[in-house]
Amino acid sequence: MELFIAIYIVFLFYVFIRLCKRFLGQKNNCCYMLNYECYKATNDRKVDTESSCRIVLRNKNLGWDEYKFLLKTMVSSGIGEETYCPKNVIMGREENPSLIDSLEEMDDVFFDTLDNLFAKSGISPQEIDILVVNVSLLSPVPSLTARIINRYKMKSDIKAFNLSGMGCSASLIAIDLVRQQFKIHKEAFAIVVSTESFGANWYCGKDKSMMLSNCLFRSGGCSMLFTNNPDFKHRALFKLTSLVRTHFGSNDEAYECCIQVEDDQGYPGFRLTKKLTKAAAQAFIINLRVLLPKILPLWELIQYAVVYHRWSKENSPILEGVGEGLNLKSGVDHFCIHPGGRAVIDGVGKSLGLTEYDLEPARMTLHRFGNTSAGGLWYVLGYMEAKKRLKKGDRVFMISFGAGFKCNNCVWQVMRDLEDANVWKDCMDKYPPKTLTNPFTEKYGWINDERLSFLRIEDIDFS
Incomplete structure (x- = not known):
């Protein structure tokens, strides 16, 4: 029953x-996505397992157990050898990041993706009616939306929203906000910018549950263009x-x-x-x-x-x-x-x-x-x-x-x-690779050997 x-x-x-x-x-109440542009950092920002080890070694708070944990996590994470790291971490300033470091990190993502988005879509910045930026870990004054509005000289009646603290699912929260705004503003254009401020939030301690974020998170972001104008239906993705x-x-x-x-x-x-x-x-x-x-x-x-x-x-x-x-x-x-x-x-x-x-x-x-x-x-x-x-x-x-x-x-x-x-253009022919096994798994396999626990960090050459 x-x-x-x-x-x-x-x-x-x-x-x-x-x-x-x-x-x-x-x-x-339709919501069409016209275009999206993902960010790809420059090659000097790439970080592989070997360079990650060098970054790890800069943290003098870590002991043998912590180094071992980090190395095991890195080689088994599923992350490859061509991801991108924040500039201040690459340059060794992760312990003392500045506000300029954080803003430059955001500018790189914002303006690279938005420039490409406007060029590809043919929509000008002055036509944008709604702007939503989601960055969980950085909330400066003026806001990040104001930074974009100033750069592109957007119109004075633009509806701007700055979302912080929303985490990895913030993109869909921002899109839901756009969808709700579309119920009020007819035949409008909206932009959502989704990224994260990692450089100023690099963890420099030795708590294992907090070190995981350094192993998993990398630089990236995306800008998306939306409309509820049915005349653009034929151009939508x-x-x-x-x-x-x-x-x-x-x-x-x-x-x-x-x-x-x-x-x-x-x-x-x-x-x-x-x-x-x-x-x-x-x-x-x-x-x-x-x-x-x-x-x-x-x-x-x-x-x-x-x-x-x-x-x-x-x-x-x-x-x-x-x-x-x-x-x-x-x-x-x-x-x-x-x-x-x-x-x-x-x-x-x-x-x-x-x-x-x-x-x-x-x-x-x-x-x-x-x-x-x-x-x-x-x-x-x-x-x-x-x-x-x-x-x-x-x-x-x-x-x-x-x-x-x-x-x-x-x-x-x-x-x-x-x-x-x-964003996959330069590497699509390499994917999927024959194996996702980290190439340094064998090189660093000794970290699992408990008989070597007597070693000191200063005795190890990770190069």
């Missing part, structure tokens, strides 16, 4: 959503069809699993706890309960009700079986997963029952560019486009997680066949 009621409720909800889409003016935001911050474990703190020695940084995976899974489950009825056909929703009913009866672990018994590809064609780390990609892949083909864009992005925080999703999307996977009518499921703890997901409809090599 309970199962029958659940199926009946799903059916009614499905009918209700369809009616709303048909009769409540969806045409006037994507149309936003669904967006669902979930905030799990009421749970103490989830709130604290990814948090900015100072360690016992007073060094600021990000603490990533072992509870992060569980928090992500729980937030993901909550999000899917809202999103799936919006994107799956009726017969799949009935299947979903059956599976969920079985979970509740069997008390199945929340980390497993999210996609068990569901054919998600009946509602979406591609999976754009936040490249936050191997554990994040593996966890989403396992829970949704995805193939290695589905996970390839996220894995390759992590390998080539690292975790670029809120900008990461767009490198994944760029990989799909460069590989000519995105065809007219395809639906792209974008999955992101962020501190708080947040899970923000959306679905895009591809408006025309896409094949721009974009």
Whole structure:
């Protein structure tokens, strides 16, 4: 009886959503993405495992256990040898970054991507009606949006929003803000700029849970151009069809699993706890309960009700079986997963029952560019486009997680066949590589040998 009621409720909800889409003016609430531009730093900013070791050695607070932990993490992270590091870290100023360092880091991303975006789209800066910038770890005065408005001499009635502290899923929060603004401002143009300030937030202490951020995060970012003007439909790359935001911050474990703190020695940084995976899974489950009825056909929703009913009866672990018994590809064609780390990609892949083909864009992005925080999703999307996977009518499921703890997901409809090599242009022929094994795994394999624990750091040559 309970199962029958659940199926009946799903059916009614499905009918209700369809009616709303048909009769409540969806045409006037459209959100088209016209272009996006990802940032690629210069070659002098590249950091491989060997140069990472030299950076690590500059931290005199670390002992043998900490060095060993960092080396093991670096060679097993899934991050390749061509990611980009902040300029002040490359130059050895990570312990004493200046405000100028932070602003220059932002300027590099902002103006490189925006210059290319305006040139490619043919839309001038003076035509922009809405500007949203999301940078979690830097909030100067005047704001970062003001910095962009001043540079491009944008119009005085532009609606500017500066988002901070939103973490790796901030891009979709910014896009949701644009979507809400589009309900008020008709035939408008909007820009979203997503990046992160890493140079001034490099962790210089020895807490292992805080050292992880140095191993995973890299320089990157993206600028995107949107409109709700139906006259530009034929020029659009994507149309936003669904967006669902979930905030799990009421749970103490989830709130604290990814948090900015100072360690016992007073060094600021990000603490990533072992509870992060569980928090992500729980937030993901909550999000899917809202999103799936919006994107799956009726017969799949009935299947979903059956599976969920079985979970509740069997008390199945929340980390497993999210996609068990569901054919998600009946509602979406591609999976754009936040490249936050191997554990994040593996966890989403396992829970949704995805193939290695589905996970390839996220894995390759992590390998080539690292975790670029809120900008990461767009490198994944760029990989799909460069590989000519995105065809007219395809639906792209974008999955992101962020501190708080947040899970923000959306679905895009591809408006025309896409094949721009974009930021992947100079390396697309190398991907996917035959192996993602770090080339220094063998060289640094000795770190796992407990018989060498008597060694001192000053006795080791990492060059």
